[in-house]
Each structure stands twice: as structure tokens, then as C-alpha cells.
Amino acid sequence: MRTLTKEYMMERISKGIRNEKRKPMDYRNIKLEVGLIPNAEGSAQATIGNTKVLAGIKIDLSEPMTDTPEDGNLTTSAELLPMASENYDIGPPTPEGVEFARVVDRGIRHGNVLDTSKLFIEEGKVWSIFMDLYVLNYDGNIFDAGTLALMAALATSKIPKYEDGKVVRENMKRLETSNIVTSCTFAKVIDSLLVDPDGAEEELMKARLTITNGKELIYAMQKGLGGVFMQKEIDSLIDAAFDKSKELRNIVQKSTGD
Amino acid sequence: MKRIVVPGEMVDDKPLHLLDAFIEENKTYATVISVYDDEKKMLTPLEGLWYPRKEEVVVGVIEEAKLNTYTVQLNAPYKGIIISKYTESAMNTGDMIEASVKELDKTGTVVLSRPRVLNGGKLLKIRPAKVHRLIGKSNTMLNQISQGTGTTMKVGMNGVVWIRGGDIDLASEAVFRVQEEAHVSGLTERINKMVGSPVQVQK
Amino acid sequence: MKNTGIKLLENGRRLDGRSPKDMRSIKIIPNPIKNAGGSAYMEWGKNKVVAAVYGPSEALPRHTANPDKAVIKCRYMMAPFSSEEGHGRVGMNRRAIEISKVTAEVFENVVILDQFPGTEINIYVEVLQSDGGTRAAGITCAAVAMALSGIPMKDLPYAISVGKVGEDIILDLDKIEDNYSDADMPVAILPRTDSVALLQMDGTMSKTQFDTAMQMVLDAGKIISKLQKDALMSQYTEQGKKYG
Incomplete structure (x- = not known):
């Protein structure tokens, strides 16, 4: 059920008012908790406002891809759980769910968070890292919550041992990560640019831009929906992403104890 | 004494005709989480769904404008309908409205009357x-x-x-x-x- | 006992130190899922389960609707990272489909369905971490979620499993007991009448052993029902405490 009128949003946006007195470039409250699922090799739950995303990591023995025989594999999947929103349905992954998984995956992959050559065991045997994103409650901006949760889960993940032809999941070592990446998602609502759109803002946004970056470099970008951005706008959002990501990186570091 | 009762919990060991309760073997049990005041014999639900009653005012959103009717989302188990010929002016999908309940028809649809569009907000x-x-x-x-x-x-x-x-x-x-x-x-x-x-x- | 080399019961103690009649600790948190009509998060031993209820709302697709009453739809699913072993197969397998079905059937007995003709009520159970007995945890958790959603029910179901090791009956089997015991029997009970709303069993059991097992379930049920009620009440009493 649509709960806002365009008139209402126009008035708010033109005055620069958002829910909870947020400014255009303010995030909602963020909570990042690690290690909630001890059975998983790594896990973390990111809460942004009422949005809740849980990331779980499992690491299994597998064969390498034929084109990268000396590298481990990374697989990211996402479930937009039907319990998370009345707009999410039971069934095979929707285009939205697939886009979500792929955008988060690209940021982690190209941000060199993991060195896949270190996942090589012996000829024909590598580690596969399965990264699953569970959207438990939807209130906008699952992208940034997904990246935060996955980043923290990886940074605190363990890796099994391979001994005598068997996978051993006891006394596991820390999985090595070599970078911290975070994403910032912006929504274009009417003509305003807002970071971290909530569910109501996403209902009305015309275009969305997700920028995943580290301290100095951008690793992934994704423009979503039917609307457009001008290059000038994108430039300003890149600046904003580098600025906001300082906060987000701090949150990751704090949660992982580094 | 007031106490909280949960679904299936005995409210009173006598049969009492209360909303949000049922009687079995002459005893009364709650169907939703409620507060029971056993002096006043009053059961006040803490949770519960909306049951449409005649003349009640509802607020909803026009879901679809059909040939002769409008369907209305009511945040309830039932949908509302408004018969177009009883409305003064045309309404659009997405319009927020206030209306009153005329009746609950056999199919579980709430027939609404006297709709008024609520602008903005x-x-x-x-x-x-x-x-x-x-x-x-x-x-x-x-x-x-x-x-x-x-x-x-x-x-x-x-x-x-x-x-x-x-x-x-x-x-x-x-x-x-x-x-x-x-x-x-x-x-x-x-x-x-x-x-x-x-x-x-x-x- | 099955010849596995694993001793599930020695000197009256189980592998995790419990006696045959002990159940694992249970913690229930009300309404973690804000968008749902009602929801609950539960830790049952090492199991971590979240259940949410949506509806009643128009049954879709229309052919699934019943003109006389509401239909209950349930989806129980295990997260691919939920087990101690490797990555789980994604999606609904045959086991999950069956558990979803029997869970829905438990609630068909208690929800006052004829008040909502033509509608559907959705129960979602997500197992985030599993250690045996997840269907029982799911049902117990979903009952709390259903009550919080305000959907009228004639009872508040709970579930727990019982099993057999050698000739001994044990309550609330964990994963390893589930795998190596001689019998496993998840049961759901409607406590107002102590009627059985779910019963599954595999293994071997005599009638006397079955009766012993059922008694154990009913005894444990008193504790589980109390925990469910406490969780429901905490929703109201904590606010009350805050303001005296």
C-alpha cells in the first residue's frame, strides 16, 4: 500500500526534510554484528534503520574453473526473503535479487578483498567461498547493508583445513582479507540526491546509483532503474561516496575488532 | 485483578460471551493476546485484526478504477469497493480516501460509501x-x-x-x-x- | 543402539551432558521483523530460527482461495550456511517441502479460519543455524509470531522431538542424536487439550516406549508454553516497566 503522496514528498524534498530529521547525505543508524551464526565459517548482520541483511559464509572444497586453474572460486547468492516485505514473493530469484547479489559480489571481487590465488590447495583442488545474503527485513538500501554484512563476515571468517584428503572444520585459521570495501547508494528522488534511501524514498526514486570503493579507488558502480544522472551529478556522488565511506569503513573495522 | 491472557488460555471458568474469546465446555478462552479484568469481566485485546462494522470510518488507497467500481486497499484481510455511481467525482489509482462502511458482502468485500479524497500528506x-x-x-x-x-x-x-x-x-x-x-x-x-x-x- | 561407535548415552548422561529428560535452553525474542504482521526469533540450543506471519490477505493466485475459509501457506527453509558441514543446497528440497506442509497443518487446527473466507495467511520459517529439531523450533516460534500478528487462534501450539537411544527415551534430540539415535519423533501439541497436531516418527519403538515419550513431551510442553507466554507478555510488560 502506497503511503506517501507525491505532493508530500515534493514538499519535503524541496525543504530538504527526510524522516528522522536526516540530511540528504546522512545515513540512518547502522549496526553491524559479527559471528551470529557460529556454524558458518563467517557471518555478520547489518542493520540500517529497519533494513536487516544477514551474510553467511561457507567454504568448501571444489574444482577450479577451467580458465583459472590456480584460483579459488567466489560465489555470491542472495535471498530476498518473503518475510522481509510483502512485495517479495516465494519463487526463483527475481531480477532484483540477482542484481543485488551481483552488485555486492562485484564490489568485493574487484576490491581485492580476497586473494583467490591463496585459495589454491593442489592441482585440481581449490577452496570455494560461498557468500549468501539474506534480506530479513526490507526498508530500502539493501545494497549498502549487503556489502557491509558481507565485508564484515569475510573479515571475521575462518577457513577450513585440508588434511589427508579431507576437509577439517576444527581449529580453523582466520581467512585472510586484504582490503575493506564499502558501498554508498544514492537515490534520485524528484530532483534531489539522497544517500541511503529508505523504503518510502525508494518507492518514489527515479534512479539509483551504487558506488563501491576503498580508500582511493572505485571498484564497482551500478546505476539502477529507469531514470538518469548527469555526469556532474555522478561526479558529486563519487565525492560523496569517498566521504561517507570513511564512516562505513570505521563501522566495519569496529565490528571486526581491527 | 487484571492479567494478560494469550490465545487458548482460559479467561473465565464460566461461559462468557466476549469478543475475541470462545466458549468450550462452559469455559471461556481467549483467541488473541488480551488483558482480562475479572472484576469487570472485560477482555481488552492487545493485538487483533480489524472487523468491518457498519458506519465505521476507514482510510484507504484506491487500488484500481474499474468500469463501475473502485477497489480500495484497506490494510486488512478484505478489500474495499466503491460503486462508481455513488461517487461525486472521479477518483484515480493511488488516491488516498476516507469512506464509511456500508456493508460486508458475502464474498468478504467491504462495500464503502461516501468516499472523500484526502489530498496530500x-x-x-x-x-x-x-x-x-x-x-x-x-x-x-x-x-x-x-x-x-x-x-x-x-x-x-x-x-x-x-x-x-x-x-x-x-x-x-x-x-x-x-x-x-x-x-x-x-x-x-x-x-x-x-x-x-x-x-x-x-x- | 545402532553400531556406529558413537555412545550417545553413557551413565545416564548425553554427549552434551544432558540427562535423557533435559531439553536444551530456549530463548524467544518477539517481533524482530518489522514489516511482518507478527514475528519471533528463537534460539533453541544451537538452533537459530526466525518466523514471520503475514496476512490474512486476498489469496493469490485466485484458484488457491477457499470461499469458506482462510488457507494457511507455509514456507520452511534452511539457510545454505546453517549447518556445521559444507554449503547447503539452495532452495526448497523435498524435506523442506514436507516440513512446510506439516507446519501449515498444525496451524490449520488452531487458527479461526472461517473468519477470513477467501484469504491466505503466510507463515515463513527461516532456519539460520541448525542443530537438530528445527521443525519443532520452527513451529514453536511460528506460534509466537502468529499470536503477535493478532490472528485469532484457539490455542498456542508448541513442538519438540523425542527419540530413543538403545532402550532409553531421550527428549529434544540435537543434530548428532538425530543422526545416530534409534528413533526420532517430532511432535506438536495443542496444549489446551493436549491433542497431537503433528506426529512423525522414524526408527523403532514399542507402544510402552511411545507412551513414555509422549509423557516426556507433555511434561516439557509446560515449560515451552510458559516460555512462549513470557515472550508474548514481554512485549507489553517491558514497556510497562519503563514507565512504572
Whole structure:
């Protein structure tokens, strides 16, 4: 059920008012908790406002891809759980769910968070890292919550041992990560640019831009929906992403104890 | 003595005809989480869904305009319909409206009458069991919030609240606070403190 | 006992130190899922389960609707990272489909369905971490979620499993017991009448052992029902405490 009128949003946006007195470039409250699922090799739950995303990591023995025989594999999947929103349905992954998984995956992959050559065991045997994103409650901006949760889960993940032809999941070592990446998602609502759109803002946004970056470099970008951005706008959002990501990186570091 | 009862819990060992309860073997059991006052024999639900009753006011959103009818989302198990010939002017999909319940037809559809489009503003969804508390005795709570925040408000018995103008954020906060603390005494004073008293008495 | 080399019961103690009649600790948190009509999060031993209820709303697709009453639809699913072993197969397998079905059937007995003709009520159970007995945890958790959603029910179901090791009956089997015991029997009970709303069993059991097992279930049920009620009440009493 649509709960806002365009008139209402126009008035708010033109005055620069958002829910909870947020400014255009303010995030909602963020909570990042690690290690909630001890059975998983790594896990973390990111809460942004009422949005809740849980990331779980499992690491299994597998064969390498034929084109990268000396590298481990990374697989990211996402479930937009039907319990998370009345707009999410039971069934095979929707285009939205697939886009979500792929955008988060690209940021982690190209941000060199993991060195896949270190996942090589012996000829024909590598580690596969399965990264699953569970959207438990939807209130906008699952992208940034997904990246935060996955980043923290990886940074605190363990890796099994391979001994005598068997996978051993006891006394596991820390999985090595070599970078911290975070994403910032912006929504274009009417003509305003807002970071971290909530569910109501996403209902009305015309275009969305997700920028995943580290301290100095951008690793992934994704423009979503039917609307457009001008290059000038994108430039300003890149600046904003580098600025906001300082906060987000701090949150990751704090949660992982580094 | 007042106590909280949960679904299936015995409310009274005598058969009492109460809403949100059922009788089995001459005993009365609750069907929803409620507070039971065994002196007054009163069962007040803490949770519950909305059951349409004649003449009740509801707030909803036009879902679809068909040839002869409009369908209305009501945040309820049932959909509303409005027969077009009874409306004064055309309405559009997405319009927020206030209307009253004419009847509940056999198929579980709520037939609505006297629709009025609510322009601008926004809707809040609250738990239908808390609507009475939000309105308060002879509208006191509602008036307090709307006057204190300078907003215009319409409360549907179906648990949908429309707000426009004034300090919408403060008003929304107050509405949700009433929902969360509906059963805790001293609520009127707390809301008073939050939104300010509507009538300032000079000493 | 099955010849596995694993001793599930020695000197009256189980592998995790419990006696045969002990159940694992249970913690229930009300309404973690804000968008749902009602929800609950539960830790039952090492199991971590979240259940949410939506509806009643128009049954879709229309052919699934019943003109006389509401239909209950349930989806129980295990997260691919939920087990101690490797990555789980994604999606609904045959086991999950069966558990979803029997869970829905438990609630068909208690929800007052004829008040909502033509509608559907959705129960979602997500197992985030599993250690045996997840269907029982799911049902117990979903009952709390259903009550919080305000959907009228004639009872508040709970579930727990019982099993057999050698000739001994044990309550609330964990994963390893589930794998190596001689019998496993998840049961759901409607406590107002102590009627059985779910019963599954595999293994071997005599009638006397079955009766002993059922008694153990009913005894444990008193504790589980109390925990469910406490969780429901905490929703109201905590707010009450805050303001005296």
C-alpha cells in the first residue's frame, strides 16, 4: 500500500526534510554484528534503520574453473526473503535479487578483498567461498547493508583445513582479507540526491546509483532503474561516496575488532 | 485483578460471551493476546485484526478504477469497493480516501460509501487494536496530537491514519508511541509532554 | 543402539551432558521483523530460527482461495550456511517441502479460519543455524509470531522431538542424536487439550516406549508454553516497566 503522496514528498524534498530529521547525505543508524551464526565459517548482520541483511559464509572444497586453474572460486547468492516485505514473493530469484547479489559480489571481487590465488590447495583442488545474503527485513538500501554484512563476515571468517584428503572444520585459521570495501547508494528522488534511501524514498526514486570503493579507488558502480544522472551529478556522488565511506569503513573495522 | 491472557488460555471458568474469546465446555478462552479484568469481566485485546462494522470510518488507497467500481486497499484481510455511481467525482489509482462502511458482502468485500479524497500528506499503518486508544475518550488523544503538532489527521478504524500539514514527523512519532505504549498508564501525560498541551492555561 | 561407535548415552548422561529428560535452553525474542504482521526469533540450543506471519490477505493466485475459509501457506527453509558441514543446497528440497506442509497443518487446527473466507495467511520459517529439531523450533516460534500478528487462534501450539537411544527415551534430540539415535519423533501439541497436531516418527519403538515419550513431551510442553507466554507478555510488560 502506497503511503506517501507525491505532493508530500515534493514538499519535503524541496525543504530538504527526510524522516528522522536526516540530511540528504546522512545515513540512518547502522549496526553491524559479527559471528551470529557460529556454524558458518563467517557471518555478520547489518542493520540500517529497519533494513536487516544477514551474510553467511561457507567454504568448501571444489574444482577450479577451467580458465583459472590456480584460483579459488567466489560465489555470491542472495535471498530476498518473503518475510522481509510483502512485495517479495516465494519463487526463483527475481531480477532484483540477482542484481543485488551481483552488485555486492562485484564490489568485493574487484576490491581485492580476497586473494583467490591463496585459495589454491593442489592441482585440481581449490577452496570455494560461498557468500549468501539474506534480506530479513526490507526498508530500502539493501545494497549498502549487503556489502557491509558481507565485508564484515569475510573479515571475521575462518577457513577450513585440508588434511589427508579431507576437509577439517576444527581449529580453523582466520581467512585472510586484504582490503575493506564499502558501498554508498544514492537515490534520485524528484530532483534531489539522497544517500541511503529508505523504503518510502525508494518507492518514489527515479534512479539509483551504487558506488563501491576503498580508500582511493572505485571498484564497482551500478546505476539502477529507469531514470538518469548527469555526469556532474555522478561526479558529486563519487565525492560523496569517498566521504561517507570513511564512516562505513570505521563501522566495519569496529565490528571486526581491527 | 487484571492479567494478560494469550490465545487458548482460559479467561473465565464460566461461559462468557466476549469478543475475541470462545466458549468450550462452559469455559471461556481467549483467541488473541488480551488483558482480562475479572472484576469487570472485560477482555481488552492487545493485538487483533480489524472487523468491518457498519458506519465505521476507514482510510484507504484506491487500488484500481474499474468500469463501475473502485477497489480500495484497506490494510486488512478484505478489500474495499466503491460503486462508481455513488461517487461525486472521479477518483484515480493511488488516491488516498476516507469512506464509511456500508456493508460486508458475502464474498468478504467491504462495500464503502461516501468516499472523500484526502489530498496530500501521508498514511501511517498502525495495529487496529490500538485505534481506540489513539482516538481516546471523546477524541481527546487525537485532538491533542493534531492540535499540538498543527496537523490535520483522519483515523480509519482499519488502522490507517492520514496526516497532513504541520509537524508531520512529530505527529507520526506520537502516533507510533501511542501504539507501543497503549496499555501503559500515564500515556496521556507522556504524549502531552511530547507534543505540548493543546490548550495553554495562563496562570 | 545402532553400531556406529558413537555412545550417545553413557551413565545416564548425553554427549552434551544432558540427562535423557533435559531439553536444551530456549530463548524467544518477539517481533524482530518489522514489516511482518507478527514475528519471533528463537534460539533453541544451537538452533537459530526466525518466523514471520503475514496476512490474512486476498489469496493469490485466485484458484488457491477457499470461499469458506482462510488457507494457511507455509514456507520452511534452511539457510545454505546453517549447518556445521559444507554449503547447503539452495532452495526448497523435498524435506523442506514436507516440513512446510506439516507446519501449515498444525496451524490449520488452531487458527479461526472461517473468519477470513477467501484469504491466505503466510507463515515463513527461516532456519539460520541448525542443530537438530528445527521443525519443532520452527513451529514453536511460528506460534509466537502468529499470536503477535493478532490472528485469532484457539490455542498456542508448541513442538519438540523425542527419540530413543538403545532402550532409553531421550527428549529434544540435537543434530548428532538425530543422526545416530534409534528413533526420532517430532511432535506438536495443542496444549489446551493436549491433542497431537503433528506426529512423525522414524526408527523403532514399542507402544510402552511411545507412551513414555509422549509423557516426556507433555511434561516439557509446560515449560515451552510458559516460555512462549513470557515472550508474548514481554512485549507489553517491558514497556510497562519503563514507565512504572
